[in-house]
Amino acid sequence: xxxxxxxxxxxxxxxxxxxxxxxxxxxxxxxxxxxxxxxxxxxxxxxxxxxxxxxxxxxxxxxxxxxxxxxxxxxxxxxxxxxxxxxxxxxxxxxxxxxxxxxxxxxxxxxxxxxxxxxxxxxxxxxxxxxxxxxxxxxxxxxxxxxxxxxxxxxxxxxxxxxxxxxxxxxxxxxxxxxxxxxxxxxxxxxxxxxxxxxxxxxxxxxxxxxxxxxxxxxxxxxxxxxxxxxxxxxxxxxxxxxxxxxxxxxxxxxxxxxxxxxxxxxxxxxxxxxxxxxxxxxxxxxxxxxxxxxxxxxxx
Amino acid sequence: xxxxxxxxxxxxxxxxxxxxxxxxxxxxxxxxxxxxxxxxxxxxxxxxxxxxxxxxxxxxxxxxxxxxxxxxxxxxxxxxxxxxxxxxxxxxxxxxxxxxxxxxxxxxxxxxxxxxxxxxxxxxxxxxxxxxxxxxxxxxxxxxxxxxxxxxxxxxxxxxxxxxxxxxxxxxxxxxxxxxxxxxxxxxxxxxxxxxxxxxxxxxxxxxxxxxxxxxxxxxxxxxxxxxxxxxx
Numbered sequence: 459x460x461x462x463x464x465x466x467x468x469x470x471x472x473x474x475x476x477x478x479x480x481x482x483x484x485x486x487x488x489x490x491x492x493x494x495x496x497x498x499x500x501x502x503x504x505x506x507x508x509x510x511x512x513x514x515x516x517x518x519x520x521x522x523x524x525x526x527x528x529x530x531x532x533x534x535x536x537x538x539x540x541x542x543x544x545x546x547x548x549x550x551x552x553x554x555x556x557x558x559x560x561x562x563x564x565x566x567x568x569x570x571x572x573x574x575x576x577x578x579x580x581x582x583x584x585x586x587x588x589x590x591x592x593x594x595x596x597x598x599x600x601x602x603x604x605x606x607x608x609x610x611x612x613x614x615x616x617x618x619x620x621x622x623x624x625x626x627x628x629x630x631x632x633x634x635x636x637x638x639x640x641x642x643x644x645x646x647x648x649x650x651x652x653x654x655x656x657x658x659x660x661x662x663x664x665x666x667x668x669x670x671x672x673x674x675x676x677x678x679x680x681x682x683x684x685x686x687x688x689x690x691x692x693x694x695x696x697x698x699x700x701x702x703x704x705x706x707x708x709x710x711x712x713x714x715x716x717x718x719x720x721x722x723x724x725x726x727x728x729x730x731x732x733x734x735x736x737x738x739x740x741x742x743x744x745x746x747x748x749x750x751x752x753x754x755x756x757x758x759x
Numbered sequence: 760x761x762x763x764x765x766x767x768x769x770x771x772x773x774x775x776x777x778x779x780x781x782x783x784x785x786x787x788x789x790x791x792x793x794x795x796x797x798x799x800x801x802x803x804x805x806x807x808x809x810x811x812x813x814x815x816x817x818x819x820x821x822x823x824x825x826x827x828x829x830x831x832x833x834x835x836x837x838x839x840x841x842x843x844x845x846x847x848x849x850x851x852x853x854x855x856x857x858x859x860x861x862x863x864x865x866x867x868x869x870x871x872x873x874x875x876x877x878x879x880x881x882x883x884x885x886x887x888x889x890x891x892x893x894x895x896x897x898x899x900x901x902x903x904x905x906x907x908x909x910x911x912x913x914x915x916x917x918x919x920x921x922x923x924x925x926x927x928x929x930x931x932x933x934x935x936x937x938x939x940x941x942x943x944x945x946x947x948x949x950x951x952x953x954x955x956x957x958x959x960x961x962x963x964x965x966x967x968x969x970x971x972x973x974x975x976x977x978x979x980x981x982x983x984x985x986x987x988x989x990x991x992x
Contacts, residue, residue, distance in 0.1 A: 630865075633850065634858065634861065636847070636850055636854075637850060637854075640848060641845050643845070644845040646828075647829060647830075647833070647839050647841060648830075648833060648861050648908075649830050649831075
């Protein structure tokens with residue numbers, strides 16, 4: 459049973475990790491919690507739903523490979539969400555760059571409410587049911603049952619996280635993101651366009667959140683316009699657990715949170731599944747506010 | 760090369776620079792000396808575009824600079840190495856340097872990295888270490904090396920001696936003189952007027968946001984007022 463819960467936990471945890479990365483990246487460059495990030499995740503799921511619904515209208519010759527089609531859906535939804543992230547920052551945060559810290563926070567909450575209601579009005583308040591494209595058989599191996607979909611979700615998430623790590627640690631623009639996180643003033647003096655780096659960060663975070671949205675939509679089969687609220691808070695918890703601002707921390711925190719939730723639901727009570735995240739959030743904030751992999755922030759003179 | 764004409768700069772209500780004018784000719788080391796709050800650093804900030812000016816003009820090689828954002832001014836050939844070194848602590852020495860060459864293409868940046876490491880061999884030894892693990896003197900070398908990565912025509916150095924042991928300071932200024940002999944123009948802000956006047960060609964003395972004296976550094980070092988106020992004479 460333990461392995462079963464563990465596998466379920468890793469599946470859901472890997473998408474928490476993907477969303478948590480968006481919180482942590484944006485926190486790094488702006489020292490701001492983007493509370494509208496959960497809605498980007500929700501919009502990603504909806505874009506995935508819309509695109510998947512369009513699949514039956516494609517010519518039959520293109521409908522052969524469902525796995526490839528789903529990958530294309532995820533990629534397209536993620537790219538569209540990157541644009542959402544770009545404009546979210548441009549409209550809601552950039553004008554408030556030099557405002558008191560409370561202002562962008564309120565702006566974030568406003569953006570969150572707006573996006574939720576925007577989706578409710580345009581897509582309807584009822585749950586959306588994903589068409590069953592993958593007739594995924596359940597496989598049992600050593601007492602653990604899983605579907606290929608779960609395997610695909612875990613594998614894609616790990617690949618995306620590896621890709622992000624490569625980008626952040628080994629490319630010029632990734633290094634620029636870290637430089638801006640460290641000292642935006644100095645980064646500007648060296649010729650780095652700080653505004654572009656901030657935009658890039660929002661786009662990368664939104665891209666990953668949308669991937670998580672599509673995967674979770676396909677996994678559970680139903681989505682709702684309030685999806686981003688709980689998903690956002692849980693991923694935020696994951697980011698805080700791992701240490702906000704730390705890329706590795708967000709990954710570890712996400713996976714850990716998913717596993718804790720699954721074990722809690724399995725061994726104690728599944729009714730309280732969503733409560734465990736909040737216990738953890740409160741516990742981390744009291745006992746170790748800098749998180750598992752977080753550094754103590756050193757203020758500059 | 761650089762001409763600053765009657766600039767005014769404010770921090771909110773505080774009038775930090777009140778009509779400062781100065782010129783820097785190609786090949787010179789020019790220094791700004793003065794007490795804390797005299798407007799020296801603020802003048803550099805106005806030139807590099809990190810703080811807007813209210814009035815006056817700044818031209819570099821005949822082109823106006825004030826309409827450009829800070830990140831574009833580096834591309835024009837001015838590099839600003841600010842007060843406090845501002846090393847990226849979480850980045851390696853190599854990454855710190857490469858960020859200094861952000862506007863260069865990949866291969867040019869690597870060539871430049873080689874040149875800078877020849878100037879500061881210590882940095883080559885520390886290449887994979889995190890910036891935050893370097894000593895103060897090494898951090899200052901890294902800061903200057905990083906500022907040189909963009910291959911500037913004019914280097915603006917703000918308080919490079921701050922918090923460093925006298926021997927290290929001497930070493931760093933020796934390197935600045937060598938760079939200048941190699942053709943680099945330097946605009947230096949320094950509290951340590953002794954050293955600043957010793958290595959520079961010309962100097963401006965600032966007090967409460969105004970230039971109160973200017974001239975050849977050798978002459979200023981003998982000036983009674985300068986000696987009283989800044990050289991402990």
